[in-house]
Amino acid sequence: MNKPILNVEDIPKPGQWFTLSLQHLFSMFGATILVPYLIGLSPALALISSGLGTLAFLLITKGKVPAYLGSSFAYIAPIKILYETGGAGAAMVGTFIAGLVYGIVAIVISKSGHRWIMNLLPPIVVGPVIMVIGLALSGNAVGNAMNNSAGKYSMLHFSVALVTLAATIIFSIFAKKILSVIPILAGIVIGYIYALIVGIVDFKPVLDANWFEMPEFVIPFVTYKLKFSWDIVALVVPIAIVTLSEHIGHQLVLSKVVGRDYIKNPGLHRSILGDGTATIISALIGGPPKTTYGENIGVLAITRVYSVYVIAGAAVFAIIFGFIGKITALIQTIPTPVMGGVSILLFGIIASSGLRMLVDSKIDFGDKRNLVISSVILVLGIGGAIVKLPYNIQIQGMALAAIIGVLLNLILPGRQEADENMFESNEENKKTA
Template identity: 85%
Template sequence: MNNKPILDVKDIPKPGQWFTLSLQHLFAMFGATILVPYLVGLSPAIALISSGLGTLAFLLITKMQVPAYLGSSFAYIAPVIAAKAAGGPGAAMVGTFIAGLVYGIVALVIKKAGHRWIMNLLPPVVVGPVIIVIGLALSGTAVGMAMNNPAGKYSLLHFSVALVTLAATIIFSIYLKGMLSIIPILAGIVVGYIYALIVGIVDFSPVLKAHWFEMPAFIIPFVSYKVKFSWDIILLMAPVAVVTISEHIGHQLVLSKVVGRDYIKEPGLQRSILGDGTATIISALLGGPPKTTYGENIGVLAITRVYSVYVIAGAAVFAIIFGFIGKVTALIQTIPTPVMGGVSILLFGIIASSGLRMLVDSKVDFGDKRNLIISSVILVIGIGGAYIKVSQQFQIQGMALAAICGVLLNLILPGRQSADENMFEVAESPEKRKTA
């Protein structure tokens, strides 16, 4: 792969070039970043602002060496929905804060003990099936959004909007080339929205009424809600954080290959994990969803060979500005549910498939009973929605329980192999990554 940079990591682009290149990164992350808050009932505007602030914090913590953009994490959709159902938006923000703290604790341990232990704790035979669970556990949500009208009943008209959106997203993923191949989610949403306008299920009036500048309704701790930590929230969010840390490691390995640097050693995995956790904590303090590094933006780096952290910082500033433009927020909120449902069918499937790809690329041998048992238990417990309920305040459920069982089985069962860093690489080259 030719990764000779057009602009290297510390290079500052010319103003016109800077604007265009940063806008590309904004478009790459935009569709997925606004989809998560849409699904969990949070503000897309706050998601944009927190992603921008979180990315700037990440860049500073990694000493302006790692050109990564941080957007909304899909892994936390089910836990955030469950936390909101249990205790409202405040509980979801407390859970998001806890997830960020887990990142900080792991970063501190890596700083003291090195990074091999986390790779031994979370091999692909554990992480792959958990990622599959993350995608498939949400499949019912995606299909319901696609098929049902606002009253929750089946509607062929609404389903047609979802199918048009899905078809457009697939076509853009397969046939678009270069930079355009990185934004199939955004392009699919635009086509679906236009079709929804044609069939008459879009109410455009909120956009006309909205102000150009508008302050989002931030969810601030001790102001918007009473902060309360509980074991059920901790057990809901913390295990997922451990899994997304392994995804973070995978992204850092891929990014290292693209840029031609070893980011595991310098600035160090502890710094990038701390940056990711800090971005998630910032999001929790504002009312946004948890954050993660984005494969879409790694794909932009690979295609453009522009590795400048200043371009990433420019995209972050654009995201913050967009979050305060009321008409943009209003436009996002007029997107019909089946449009998002159509995109989600593909996106959640891709999440599940990326877990399967991790198993294939890491050459996990399912002829080995140990691997077969670990993956089987994770899949059935996670997708089946099993839970352990000791009391009203203490329960472990679904994805969290599946992750814990996977980690324990990996530690207990005989025949465990030493981790290899390459295991964590989602081996398909970044140029081919259409969505993350």
């Protein structure tokens, strides 16, 4: 491992601190604002909640884990369903429950260790579910790319999406250094400029907006009355269980980058609790669920700056940006086809990462057991299957697919121990580092 320029506990100089923190802010910016944009939530609150959530995560992990937490793509479909059927209140209750699941799992892991969750979520289950998360959203991405504000096909709007997509791909493949980890933001900027040229951007809201503007926080008992239903649980809990594997994967990659074993110190239970706490904070003010960001891990790997103070600085910047009215107004003027163009690649990458997990884990599809589990998960999830239970409980789409996948893995004969090399290769990480 190359010697770090700034290690985890190092405090940067003021000018260096400012620049490095802004770099992390921009690396997460595009993805973090895209999620609330697609769901219907406030981008400003997404920024503020990501900053507050990251600071909480750093405190809970004792300032040992330099991770930034942004909006989670895995929850787009369930939170969007809750928002459309029950408003922001239902979406926030769902977000709160997702964070609560993380908290419960963290407590169990602290008492009994983490091997059980590895065995519950082997790659043959998690891989196809991640593929479903990406592919189930593909229709939304294409619709946003092709249609105008009236919902009708427009070649002009589609051209904006294609330019955005092309720019994002070019930055993803050919960009060097820091630009290589912000292709989403760069693609959005290029797409926005093209949309301005072709005349589908109304810049007036930015001119009219105040520099300082208080976001419309979504607060329980103040903005909305709490309404609990088992439908909400059925939608978000299976996704929360699956995204735990994403969290574990990020911690292992981060361990390898930084050269420390974060599964043992400060402990997987602490990082999971930090992630859950960030999501609960987000739910209490109107933001989407949170997750540790691979984009920021990429920045750490490129810059070899691991300081948690730099991450904390980025979190503070995100909070400040959420209160700048002109920035919020600018985000809201981004045309739908720009976001549609970026989403085509992003959702495809999510699906492909599920496929990559299967390949990396050397899953044998000559084994009928593996073939059955993956096939059922993919068709139920992408097809949008729904199970209607008593008391108006519905389990649908990727949530149903995740549950069925876990059950099939537990029930079908021939089950082997989960391939812990996907999640728990601590010794190998040490050697590589």
